[in-house]
Amino acid sequence: MKLAFQLAYKNLIGSGLRTWLNVGVLSFAFVIMIFYNGLIDGWDQQAKIDSIAWEYGHGQFLEESYDPFDPFTLQDGHAEFEKNKIKGLSPILIRQATIYPDGRMLSVSLKGIDAQQKTLKLPTATLEKSDAFIPAVIGKRMAESAKLEEGDEVLLRWRDKNGTFDAANITIVDIFDCNVPNVDNGQVWVSIEKLWEITGMTNHATMLIASEDYVHEEMKGWNYSSQEDLLKELSDIIAMKKTSGSIMYGLLLAIALLAIFDTQVLSIFRRQKEIGTYIALGMTRWQVVGLFTVEGSMYSFLATLVGSAYGIPFFYYMATNGITMAANADDMGISIADVIYPVFGIGLIVGSIILVVISATIVSFLPARKIAKMNPVDALKGKLS
């Protein structure tokens, strides 16, 4: 085996440019594969951290008729809760409303949240500090799309519990910067007390957010999703991104493997005399098969080395400095930071190396297998077709 490696190494180095082309393509596939997965893993981690901090908390109750994917359920998707029964839970009431910035009309989700809550990172404390009639906080995406700035007043129209329209000015007291579009795009946050007051829906909530010290207990009329349940949805979306991304580097890997396969077929054909000579010198046919297989799989070892040579500094740079994501990445609907820090775990790297080495070995073995059936005399004459 050691002999096979030595020979394979010399043969590869001896055949120059062709080797480096194959190694180059393979190492590139390799680096892209690790990079892409690292990026997604980094995104996944970040999205989870952000979503917990800004949206999920440590679990959520949804009023049973409320479906977050169907805005029409908002109208009736709320219920009264008993204040003393919801220890560790923070209520949010959601109402549909409209704002009129610069005479434009913009549908928004008007969300009432406990101004004293600490579970979510939303700057709700500022809602209490203001003496405006309806203080509100919004995210920077919302601020951008509505062209609102801190201190601006804007007309809000909503319906009260009887369905009657009412309107008043709200005052933007804070604009927060977060990576979770669900709490930002089209959202206006006000104090829940104020929302109860202006809608007459006192002690009603659409959802209840669990804090860290919440101990779970089922509640009639409410559906509970634990933090894991909530994160799983996120993971599923990200896993889908991972799959679609794998097509890209899968294709690249396929090209590299095809090149190795092709090189192997050609080299076995061209090196019949050499094969015959190995056999004449006392190698068994299977030893020669092994030699050529190792030679082919050696591409993957060289690709690992070459890939590391430019990949490690590249990965290191990316993991430290992060990657600036395009602004329109927000449209993906899940939390995505402006800068993502890829995470290159040992599992990812070792897994990728194993994948590349095994697949390179297989495509090298397939053509090399033929050597076992070669007649050494014909091989020595170079007469095989």
Add this chain to the structure above:
Amino acid sequence: MNKHIISIDKVTKRFPVGDGEFTALNQVDLQFEKGEFAGIVGPSGSGKTTLLNIIGSLDTPTEGKAIVMDRNIKELSHKESAALRNKHLGFIFQVYNLLPVYTVFENVEFALILQNKSASERKKAVMEALEWVGLENMAKKKPAKLSGGEGQRVAIARAMVKRPEIVLADEPTANLDAKNAHAIIQTMKNLNKELNTTFLFSTHDEKVMAYLNRMVHLEDGKVVKDELIETQNFIS
């Protein structure tokens, strides 16, 4: 132990050609003893290479028995025939068949690596073999940098480095000029004397024939004459 190192007993070799068969060797009977410096001579197509290939266990007889170093060639497994070649047989080819990516040293070393010899043993044996052929200064060169004569000398060193009992040389001088041909054959003759290695050539080169102790004439796959020759002394 058979007293013959090679024993060919009514060996016939047929090749399938188109719908029929071609008889390349026809009922060949031959024995060689240890230390012979013998040649199979005959025109092109007479079956010389086929015979050497069978003795070298690269091919098997269609009929008859070929016994080499007490082994029946036909009954050897791939592994056994590989071991026979590796330990006991040296091959020299018309076109040298050096491995182009290896240096002269590595080419010669190859057979010893297959035998799992230690690096120091290998180094000693390789340098000695290169001395035999006068190429100790070329150890680091690649085959492409060698002249034809040098290339064939490396091939001799490669065949001899493991001190095999038998060296099979298929038209070793066919690609060499007269001067190199003489030098090569003289080198082999010296090794034959020094190490008592059995040499078996196939050739139709008069220059080679002049050195042989024995000439087996082959024609159309049949032995037509088998003559022993008085040793002549050449000064190289």
